[in-house]
Amino acid sequence: MSSDSTSAVSPAPAPSAPSSSAIAAEPPFSVAPGFAALGERFFTRLQPTPLPAPYLVAVAPAAAELLGWQAGHSGEPASPDKAPPLRDFAEIFIGNRVPDWADPLATVYSGHQFGVWAGQLGDGRAIRIAEAQTANGPWEIQLKGSGKTPYSRMGDGRAVLRSSIREYLCSEAMAALGIPTTRALCIVGSDAPVRRETIETAAVVTRLAPTFIRFGHFEHFAAHDDVAALRQLADFVIDRFMPECRDSVGGDIISPYQALLREVSLRTADLMAQWQAVGFCHGVMNTDNMSILGLTIDYGPFGFLDAFDANHICNHSDTQGRYAYSQQPQVGFWNLHCLAQALLPLWIEREDGQAPTEAAKEAAIEAAHAGLDPFRDRYAQRFFQLYRAKLGLASADIDHVADEALLTDLFRLLHSQRVDYTLFWRNLARISSADGSRDAPVRDLFMDRAGWDAWAERYRARLRAESSDDAARAVSMLAVNPKYVLRNHLAEVAIQRAKEKDFSEVQRLLAVLSRPFDEQPEAESYAALPPDWASGIEVSCSS
Numbered sequence: 001m002s003s004d005s006t007s008a009v010s011p012a013p014a015p016s017a018p019s020s021s022a023i024a025a026e027p028p029f030s031v032a033p034g035f036a037a038l039g040e041r042f043f044t045r046l047q048p049t050p051l052p053a054p055y056l057v058a059v060a061p062a063a064a065e066l067l068g069w070q071a072g073h074s075g076e077p078a079s080p081d082k083a084p085p086l087r088d089f090a091e092i093f094i095g096n097r098v099p100d101w102a103d104p105l106a107t108v109y110s111g112h113q114f115g116v117w118a119g120q121l122g123d124g125r126a127i128r129i130a131e132a133q134t135a136n137g138p139w140e141i142q143l144k145g146s147g148k149t150p151y152s153r154m155g156d157g158r159a160v161l162r163s164s165i166r167e168y169l170c171s172e173a174m175a176a177l178g179i180p181t182t183r184a185l186c187i188v189g190s191d192a193p194v195r196r197e198t199i200e201t202a203a204v205v206t207r208l209a210p211t212f213i214r215f216g217h218f219e220h221f222a223a224h225d226d227v228a229a230l231r232q233l234a235d236f237v238i239d240r241f242m243p244e245c246r247d248s249v250g251g252d253i254i255s256p257y258q259a260l261l262r263e264v265s266l267r268t269a270d271l272m273a274q275w276q277a278v279g280f281c282h283g284v285m286n287t288d289n290m291s292i293l294g295l296t297i298d299y300g301p302f303g304f305l306d307a308f309d310a311n312h313i314c315n316h317s318d319t320q321g322r323y324a325y326s327q328q329p330q331v332g333f334w335n336l337h338c339l340a341q342a343l344l345p346l347w348i349e350r351e352d353g354q355a356p357t358e359a360a361k362e363a364a365i366e367a368a369h370a371g372l373d374p375f376r377d378r379y380a381q382r383f384f385q386l387y388r389a390k391l392g393l394a395s396a397d398i399d400h401v402a403d404e405a406l407l408t409d410l411f412r413l414l415h416s417q418r419v420d421y422t423l424f425w426r427n428l429a430r431i432s433s434a435d436g437s438r439d440a441p442v443r444d445l446f447m448d449r450a451g452w453d454a455w456a457e458r459y460r461a462r463l464r465a466e467s468s469d470d471a472a473r474a475v476s477m478l479a480v481n482p483k484y485v486l487r488n489h490l491a492e493v494a495i496q497r498a499k500e501k502d503f504s505e506v507q508r509l510l511a512v513l514s515r516p517f518d519e520q521p522e523a524e525s526y527a528a529l530p531p532d533w534a535s536g537i538e539v540s541c542s543s
Helices: 034-038 061-066 086-094 161-176 215-223 227-241 256-278 325-343 358-372 374-391 400-417 421-428 449-465 470-478 488-499 504-513 521-527 532-536
Strands: 043-045 055-059 105-107 110-113 116-120 126-134 137-144 183-195 199-209
Touching: 034 043, 034 105, 034 126, 034 137, 034 227, 055 086, 055 161, 055 504, 061 161, 061 183, 086 183, 086 199, 110 215, 110 325, 161 183, 161 199, 161 488, 161 504, 215 227, 215 325, 227 256, 227 325, 256 325, 256 358, 256 374, 325 358, 325 374, 358 374, 374 400, 374 470, 400 449, 421 470, 421 521, 488 504, 488 532, 504 521
Parallel strands: none
Antiparallel strands: 043 105, 055 183, 105 126, 110 116, 126 137, 137 199, 183 199
8 A cells, every 4th residue: 555645634532552451361251163163174273373572553442342351442441450461462362372262273265366266265364263152142253464374375474564454444444334344353563574565564453253254165165076065064154143044945945055045145235235335345355255144354455435436446456347336236246156156066966966867957056046036136125225315315105216316317426526425425414405505515525516406406306205304314314324434544644653653543543433423523534535645545455
């Protein structure tokens, strides 16, 4: 990532530095085998590779609380008498010391990368150290950047401070936006050098998820014709996370594994709609980066839209624009087809071990399509549901066709004018349904004022058609249109300060992003238009 400058933003009140007492000395959770119970053809047990002189960069209080640890807003202690030394905490979560409750392992998977079969992949720089059993359900604890594994291929198994800060901030920001995501507990850094485009310093981000199983895990065993392992993995996911799949067999659903495909299709459709609505671009939607639970996973090259560009490519490595903003729903559907292909043997294989008939094969393929078909309708339904809420339209029954036209024309206008996406929606909440007297904050975002005026009059007429109350509508719109998102320049400022061992901006920015819909007058500058130098920031697969 690069930028022309690192101009400071006006600060919100800075929290104090993270404390060693953010985490209790003994974990408040029990541990279970979880994924490890599947057996060693699914993973390799190994130890993280130590890093010298670790130091704590940041702890996310909301993520800590998922594990049962109580932390204040900036990692301040809730139970000082149970606090371990800071060094112990850093040593554990950088991988230098493996606690008694840990069982470190790296999982194997395969996948399609940029639409091409890549063969075996796997956790090349991530090591899962335990599965915590908590009041909030199971949480796998994973260290990203903790050294080489058997799946590192030509990589060094490391992450850098820059990318770790971006993943930490975005994981927690997405959670605050209500978008399904993996979580980030903390970052621990080291001055050990790591080469990317330049020499950077190492860091490990601790990630949390109910499971890190990806589409690629299923593709791996399908590619190796290991139907027994494929079935074992599918049964694990169904029994632990989607037991309803076993109860839904009947009618068009001929197998719990087909029901699994259908459930994943629905979850993925919801996730794609949520990404589009908030203006989030993933950047590397390979099948090995798609969560079986429908979570946002693997924050490498990503970005939130500043100026609206339907064809925005956030990943500098994506030279063909495969993962452009407008392509995300279609790519999600393509990835689901890869998952369907992988799962197909589970309902095509005969119990007697004989080859299936051609008729059975055709029936199985039809069943796969039946598992995928709900994606399109669910995506469209969720998409318009989210955008009606963003527009403050309480009724969906007035004229659906006209509403679609209103929204389509808005997208065209935003695209042609490159209007700031987040500011537009936030300011739209405050216009009057009667006249243009309060239009200035949103109107001034458009060079084509006449284009805005024409669309705004149609929008006002639509609001009046349902007797919209301006005050109530503003409240509802401000509750779904965030004021604060993780813009690239905000992350860049935090990164540059962190390189100087000033981590206050990381925690300050996290505090702002944890309340994305609140006004936060003290943090007003974090919602402003990006500075000119922000256009020079690039993120790539090395991010």
